[in-house]
Amino acid sequence: AGAADGNRIQLAGEGEVGTGGGPAGDLYLEIKVAKHAKFTRQGDGLACQITIPMTAAALGTRMEFATLDAEREDLPEMVQTVAIDILPGTQSGETVVARGFGVTRLRGQGRGDLTFHVVVETPRSITEEQVELLTKLAELRGEEKPEAVVDHNSRGVFSRIRDAFK
Numbered sequence: 001a002g003a004a005d006g007n008r009i010q011l012a013g014e015g016e017v018g019t020g021g022g023p024a025g026d027l028y029l030e031i032k033v034a035k036h037a038k039f040t041r042q043g044d045g046l047a048c049q050i051t052i053p054m055t056a057a058a059l060g061t062r063m064e065f066a067t068l069d070a071e072r073e074d075l076p077e078m079v080q081t082v083a084i085d086i087l088p089g090t091q092s093g094e095t096v097v098a099r100g101f102g103v104t105r106l107r108g109q110g111r112g113d114l115t116f117h118v119v120v121e122t123p124r125s126i127t128e129e130q131v132e133l134l135t136k137l138a139e140l141r142g143e144e145k146p147e148a149v150v151d152h153n154s155r156g157v158f159s160r161i162r163d164a165f166k
Contacts, residue, residue, distance in 0.1 A: 002104045004033060004041070045114070046115070047117060048114070048115075057118070058088065063083070064081050065116070067101050086118070094118050095118065097116075
């Protein structure tokens with residue numbers, strides 16, 4: 001448990017027989033971890049992307065998700081799922097962390113974390129009743145004619161990297 005891409009396992013005496021009938025050499029196995037359909041590995045941690053409706057992001061909710069251990073029937077149900085809290089006002093791009101639901105550490109000293117990257121979904125089509133409700137909400141929030149705010153001080157990835165070397 002905990003092995004990662006590139007880890008090597010040495011099996012002493014399990015390789016080819018030595019020349020002239022000498023003792024067998026060692027066999028080295030290099031680990032290649034298969035990709036998972038839902039999770040991406042980040043060291044001892046796992047990450048996945050979740051998409052939530054805008055109402056859940058605005059109001060907050062509690063959601064349950066299957067963990068990597070859900071594929072194992074020999075484990076109790078409590079490790080096969082994890083409940084996470086989506087706080088009211090959650091924005092697209094925020095992360096929610098479930099501590100201890102990642103990959104077992106190589107020497108068996110605990111587990112990494114499971115990080116959920118949140119994407120807030122805005123509906124592409126809505127009914128007339130939904131339009132009325134959202135229009136009323138916009139009025140209550142003073143957002144009938146919203147203005148975009150351009151942040152001239154935001155820095156891109158390359159700017160942050162350049163500044164780190166200064």
